Amino acid sequence: EQPIVSGVAHDRSEGKITVYGVPDVPGKAAEVFNVIASANVNIDMIVQNVPRVETGRSDISFTLPITEGKQATEALRAAQDEIGFEDILLNPHIGKLSLVGGGMRSNPGVSARFFDALHQAGVNIDMISTSEIRISIITREDMLDTAVRAVHQAFNLDADEEATVYG
Amino acid sequence: EQPIVSGVAHDRSEGKITVYGVPDVPGKAAEVFNVIASANVNIDMIVQNVPRVETGRSDISFTLPITEGKQATEALRAAQDEIGFEDILLNPHIGKLSLVGGGMRSNPGVSARFFDALHQAGVNIDMISTSEIRISIITREDMLDTAVRAVHQAFNLDADEEATVYG
Ligand SMILES: C[C@@H](O)[C@H](N)C(=O)O
Numbered sequence: 001e002q003p004i005v006s007g008v009a010h011d012r013s014e015g016k017i018t019v020y021g022v023p024d025v026p027g028k029a030a031e032v033f034n035v036i037a038s039a040n041v042n043i044d045m046i047v048q049n050v051p052r053v054e055t056g057r058s059d060i061s062f063t064l065p066i067t068e069g070k071q072a073t074e075a076l077r078a079a080q081d082e083i084g085f086e087d088i089l090l091n092p093h094i095g096k097l098s099l100v101g102g103g104m105r106s107n108p109g110v111s112a113r114f115f116d117a118l119h120q121a122g123v124n125i126d127m128i129s130t131s132e133i134r135i136s137i138i139t140r141e142d143m144l145d146t147a148v149r150a151v152h153q154a155f156n157l158d159a160d161e162e163a164t165v166y167g
Numbered sequence: 168e169q170p171i172v173s174g175v176a177h178d179r180s181e182g183k184i185t186v187y188g189v190p191d192v193p194g195k196a197a198e199v200f201n202v203i204a205s206a207n208v209n210i211d212m213i214v215q216n217v218p219r220v221e222t223g224r225s226d227i228s229f230t231l232p233i234t235e236g237k238q239a240t241e242a243l244r245a246a247q248d249e250i251g252f253e254d255i256l257l258n259p260h261i262g263k264l265s266l267v268g269g270g271m272r273s274n275p276g277v278s279a280r281f282f283d284a285l286h287q288a289g290v291n292i293d294m295i296s297t298s299e300i301r302i303s304i305i306t307r308e309d310m311l312d313t314a315v316r317a318v319h320q321a322f323n324l325d326a327d328e329e330a331t332v333y334g
């Protein structure tokens with residue numbers, strides 16, 4: 001299947017929360033997101049990688065509107081003993097960039113080109129989350145414009161066109 | 168925006184590779200996925216969470232067809248010194264489950280309900296990756312059917328309908 005890269009979307013309106021050291025047992029992700037739901041906080045991207053072998057704990061990160069960062073962090077802090085996580089950190093200075101398209105799953109060359117472009121531009125990648133129709137990364141807010149330009153160039157995209165983002 | 172949950176997709180044809188302890192400097196994700204692209208391996212979901220504060224290193228996980236697991240692992244092992252990662256692990260016994268819909272970003276109640284359903288069914292969540300149109304998790308392969316039934320029930324979905332998955 002030929003990949004179709006339709007554009008680049010970027011967002012600097014978000015912050016990131018990382019809940020460190022969540023016990024890797026059923027129900028813990030549920031506890032975290034129940035606290036979030038009860039606080040009426042809107043969440044965008046959730047990322048959890050595999051647990052640390054040495055600790056049996058996982059980190060759960062998510063992005064959200066910067067304006068809701070404090071509220072979400074305080075709600076989770078209040079539930080820290082109950083959930084049993086080790087720490088929580090809020091970083092308001094992030095930028096999110098997504099390469100949007102289709103059929104990207106069967107095209108490792110697309111992600112390689114995307115990550116190469118960011119490397120060449122000196123952009124450090126903090127988080128990665130992908131689907132068949134988009135590759136999303138989180139980087140520092142002050143590197144976002146550099147990253148967007150680099151990816152536009154690498155894929156010969158018109159820098160004035162912003163991708164309509166659905167995924 | 169009202170969330171629309173259209174269905175559940177599941178996949179047991181994949182394995183998971185985790186590259187542990189990747190140095191958190193620009194270009195490392197590029198190196199990993201260049202090795203993968205050169206090996207002609209197809210990748211589905213990529214997940215990278217924030218670096219470990221103590222080590223300054225990140226773990227990068229991705230899913231791929233089980234049939235390509237060995238090839239991908241060996242290609243990365245051969246590049247271990249160059250990339251500088253600490254370890255690599257292949258787990259062929261995973262199941263992927265996705266809740267598919269729309270407008271899920273502004274609905275923390277949807278993810279809470281999803282994670283609650285998995286908790287009630289005793290399903291442990293190994294990885295999480297979400298977008299506006301889907302919430303995907305990785306669990307053990309032998310828990311996948313249990314997980315699918317639980318999520319169908321929680322969202323009153325017809326267990327015979329499989330979501331058409333685009334995201
Ligand atoms: C860490 C967290 O995802 C846990 N494994 C759970 O299932 O809730």
Ligand SMILES: C[C@@H](O)[C@H](N)C(=O)O
Nearest residue numbers: 124125193194195196
């Ligand atoms: C860990 C890896 O993603 C690294 N931060 C990079 O930018 O390539």
